[in-house]
Amino acid sequence: MSAEIDSLRILRLHKTWAARHSLLWQLATLLLFGVAYFVLEEAGTGVAERTGAFVMLAAVWQAVAGGVARIHMSMHGIDLETWQRGGSPSPRDRS
Numbered sequence: 001m002s003a004e005i006d007s008l009r010i011l012r013l014h015k016t017w018a019a020r021h022s023l024l025w026q027l028a029t030l031l032l033f034g035v036a037y038f039v040l041e042e043a044g045t046g047v048a049e050r051t052g053a054f055v056m057l058a059a060v061w062q063a064v065a066g067g068v069a070r071i072h073m074s075m076h077g078i079d080l081e082t083w084q085r086g087g088s089p090s091p092r093d094r095s
């Protein structure tokens with residue numbers, strides 16, 4: 001029962017965090033990719049090079065997002081590795 005309550009608390013925490021920042025990050029993503037497209041277009045790169053550049057940019061953007069999520073979980077004392085293995089939550093999660 002406690003694990004279910006903890007999982008709901010974690011889901012609610014991330015839902016509120018995501019709801020607050022989703023519009024901001026969507027605009028930042030569009031701006032970043034728009035500027036990258038403009039720069040690559042002005043530099044005269046071909047379609048294949050632009051595609052590779054966008055794939056790499058998307059991979060870096062996703063890695064940064066994962067890092068930000070991990071930092072956010074660490075700030076709130078959430079350890080998903082322990083939680084997924086069925087272990088007890090950390091002492092900071094119990095409050």
